[in-house]
Amino acid sequence: MERVLKMAGEVVEPLYEIVSPLGRCTAKPIRSASPLTSFKGKTIGFVWTIFTNGDVLADIFADLLRERFDGIKWVKLPSGKTGKWGDYPHPDLADVIKDAEVDAVITLVGG
Amino acid sequence: MESARNSAEAAGQRNARLVEFPGPNIGVQSEADVRANAEVLIDRVIKSLTEEVVSGDTQLAAEPGPGDIVFRGTFSAVNDYLYKNSLTDGLPVVPPTPEKVQEFLKYTERSPDEILGILPPGRREATTWTVAVNGVMAGCRPEYMPVLMAITEAVADPRYSIGQSGSTSGWAPMIIVNGPIIHQLKFQSEGAVTRPGRRANTTIGRFLRLLMVNGARFLPGITDKATFGLNFFVVLAEAEHRSPWEPLSVSLGFKQGTSTVTVNSVLCVSYNFMTIGSAENQIGIIAEEASRALSQDPVLQAFGPERRHMLVLSPLVASILSGGGYSRRDIQQYLFENVGIPARQFDSLLQRFWPKETACRLAEQGKLPRSFCVSEDPDRIVPLMWSPDEFLIIVAGDPSRNRCFIATQCADQGLATTKPIDVPSKWEKMLADLYNYT
Numbered sequence: 302m303e304r305v306l307k308m309a310g311e312v313v314e315p316l317y318e319i320v321s322p323l324g325r326c327t328a329k330p331i332r333s334a335s336p337l338t339s340f341k342g343k344t345i346g347f348v349w350t351i352f353t354n355g356d357v358l359a360d361i362f363a364d365l366l367r368e369r370f371d372g373i374k375w376v377k378l379p380s381g382k383t384g385k386w387g388d389y390p391h392p393d394l395a396d397v398i399k400d401a402e403v404d405a406v407i408t409l410v411g412g
Numbered sequence: 413m414e415s416a417r418n419s420a421e422a423a424g425q426r427n428a429r430l431v432e433f434p435g436p437n438i439g440v441q442s443e444a445d446v447r448a449n450a451e452v453l454i455d456r457v458i459k460s461l462t463e464e465v466v467s468g469d470t471q472l473a474a475e476p477g478p479g480d481i482v483f484r485g486t487f488s489a490v491n492d493y494l495y496k497n498s499l500t501d502g503l504p505v506v507p508p509t510p511e512k513v514q515e516f517l518k519y520t521e522r523s524p525d526e527i528l529g530i531l532p533p534g535r536r537e538a539t540t541w542t543v544a545v546n547g548v549m550a551g552c553r554p555e556y557m558p559v560l561m562a563i564t565e566a567v568a569d570p571r572y573s574i575g576q577s578g579s580t581s582g583w584a585p586m587i588i589v590n591g592p593i594i595h596q597l598k599f600q601s602e603g604a605v606t607r608p609g610r611r612a613n614t615t616i617g618r619f620l621r622l623l624m625v626n627g628a629r630f631l632p633g634i635t636d637k638a639t640f641g642l643n644f645f646v647v648l649a650e651a652e653h654r655s656p657w658e659p660l661s662v663s664l665g666f667k668q669g670t671s672t673v674t675v676n677s678v679l680c681v682s683y684n685f686m687t688i689g690s691a692e693n694q695i696g697i698i699a700e701e702a703s704r705a706l707s708q709d710p711v712l713q714a715f716g717p718e719r720r721h722m723l724v725l726s727p728l729v730a731s732i733l734s735g736g737g738y739s740r741r742d743i744q745q746y747l748f749e750n751v752g753i754p755a756r757q758f759d760s761l762l763q764r765f766w767p768k769e770t771a772c773r774l775a776e777q778g779k780l781p782r783s784f785c786v787s788e789d790p791d792r793i794v795p796l797m798w799s800p801d802e803f804l805i806i807v808a809g810d811p812s813r814n815r816c817f818i819a820t821q822c823a824d825q826g827l828a829t830t831k832p833i834d835v836p837s838k839w840e841k842m843l844a845d846l847y848n849y850t
Contacts, residue, residue, distance in 0.1 A: 314487065319483050323626050355438070
């Protein structure tokens with residue numbers, strides 16, 4: 302509401318009561334997945350958005366995890382069913398991960 | 413890191429398992445550097461995946477509802493409050509009082525609570541109410557409300573993919589308006605059409621910037637990860653009354669007389685080049701300039717089958733081309749057949765992004781059409797378009813000048829999306845009362 306307040310004959314600035322320009326937040330709290338008790342024999346997914354060197358990092362991570370844990374299966378995953386270079390992860394990424402039946406997933410964001 | 417945390421929280425996940433890869437950008441690191449950094453990082457990755465995340469299910473903080481008063485103060489104090497809370501574009505705004513918002517709501521018959529879309533990455537609802545609030549702040553007039561609604565529906569359409577608006581290239585959306593609304597709301601469509609000055613063009617362009625801040629929550633340097641970033645564009649209204657062709661909206665399948673908005677990403681605006689001579693000469697010049705403009709980033713060719721670059725012709729150039737027998741479609745076809753660059757140049761530019769790739773290798777992988785690799789000759793001309801539809805041809809600007817410009821588009825990021833403008837049933841009378849039309 303806009304008001305012009307007068308104090309002792311002096312005109313002061315109008316006051317404004319304003320509403321928020323933000324839309325309502327649609328987020329619902331998501332509980333994080335339970336942690337792995339061990340990497341041994343697990344299937345680990347690696348999602349990358351096809352940025353330069355993401356594939357290099359995926360291979361190095363795979364090597365480093367295999368050196369530490371026995372029987373690890375390593376799966377490279379796209380950022381969506383039709384993922385292309387530089388894509389913002391597609392909403393169907395969740396399906397990609399579910400279809401891969403991984404125990405945990407590492408996602409490379411940015412680049 | 414902050415961007416990833418913000419996006420995760422917007423999706424409802426607090427304390428996501430995040431580990432930061434050491435800089436600089438992994439894309440410029442040697443394989444040895446990537447390995448060295450990975451060796452340091454791997455223990456943190458393992459720890460992150462094997463430790464309980466304690467507050468992933470924490471309730472999100474309560475926020476004010478529509479209509480709740482969030483602040484009271486002078487013009488300066490209101491602007492300071494909004495700026496400090498990352499709710500503006502940095503310019504002063506009109507204070508969004510409930511009374512001002514109600515004035516805007518008179519120009520739509522849709523419920524204030526109607527959700528026009530959810531805008532990622534902030535994943536906030538864009539409702540009729542929030543459109544009105546941001547329209548007030550942008551300095552719009554209340555009767556612009558139907559245009560603001562259509563713009564919001566366009567950017568909320570998955571085809572437009574607003575979630576990619578904060579990408580590295582820093583593209584910005586341009587709004588094109590067609591139909592009777594141009595005259596009704598007094599849009600500028602002729603001289604200096606893309607410069608701030610006319611209220612409808614300028615404030616509606618600014619509205620979209622504010623919607624990106626307050627709806628999608630693109631905050632510069634935080635969730636907006638543009639390397640540099642383009643400023644917002646004022647609305648480009650087509651000079652339909654000066655055009656020899658049907659309005660752009662009709663060429664896109666809308667009925668004559670329907671007002672529309674088209675929102676399209678712009679990566680780069682070319683020099684406003686001059687065309688001379690006959691229609692044949694002029695279209696040849698346009699194809700040369702289009703080859704120059706589209707060769708800047710051939711990687712876009714591999715982003716998928718659709719792009720919608722914009723070729724904006726002054727009315728004079730359009731009339732010369734039309735006089736030479738060229739329809740809009742003829743120009744699109746000509747550009748499709750004549751825009752291209754030598755393969756060695758294409759491959760060299762491509763290899764800035766993918767050091768091992770060539771047009772032929774991408775064609776073999778199905779990421780480019782076969783037309784990009786008709787031979788292995790490095791001097792062959794590689795096309796820069798997948799189809800004639802890739803150019804939107806728009807007539808605007810000073811009617812007497814022989815100038816054009818090209819605005820390149822960012823493929824599936826901000827892909828041109830057109831929506832009809834839904835006006836209230838008493839629109840004509842409302843405008844007549846406002847502007848004293850006879």
